[in-house]
Amino acid sequence: MADDFMIDTDDLQRRMDGAMASLRSEFGSLRTGRASASMLEPVMVDAYGSPTPINQVGTVNVPEPRMVTVNVWDKGLVGKVEKAIRESGLGINPQLNGTIIMLPIPELNEERRRELTKVAAQYAESARIAIRNVRRDGMDQIKKAKADGMSEDDQKLWEDEVQEMTDAQIKAVDQALETKQAEIMQV
Structure with a gap:
């Protein structure tokens, strides 16, 4: 019966990866000196x-x-x-x-570096929001499948899988932000 209700995790992963790619692109446009x-x-x-x-x-x-x-x-x-x-x-x-x-490319002063770290943090938060929106879509798919007859055990397995994907992506965003902020603050 578990095979009757497949959640498209590949699509969810692709969309989360897209949020990360967008974040990397935004980080690339930030001047670091x-x-x-x-x-x-x-x-x-x-x-x-x-x-x-x-x-x-x-x-x-x-x-x-x-x-x-x-x-x-x-x-x-x-x-x-x-x-x-x-x-x-x-x-x-x-x-x-x-x-x-x-x-x-001129040298960045301390004040400008701090402003850029705040901008980087805003970009990262936008990526986190995008990833959480994808997670919500996945959870909605699971709830719909539950309403269509998916067992509670299967529901729990799918929810855990979607949550693990989300946690991994959020961790990657946080690591990318730390790296970018360190790069910006480096003189």
């Missing part, structure tokens, strides 16, 4: 009449720990790319060198 190509991912350039990710109008490189360069392929877009970076809120002042835009 070190150059990273991923810090430019949220920057959109008005190219050819539509918003375009910066990595689709040029090559983003990290030639040294405190420098990011963008080699813009179309000379006509250099000004638009520079403007997009300047207005992105990253706090970086681009320097032009032909079609190459150099982005020196």
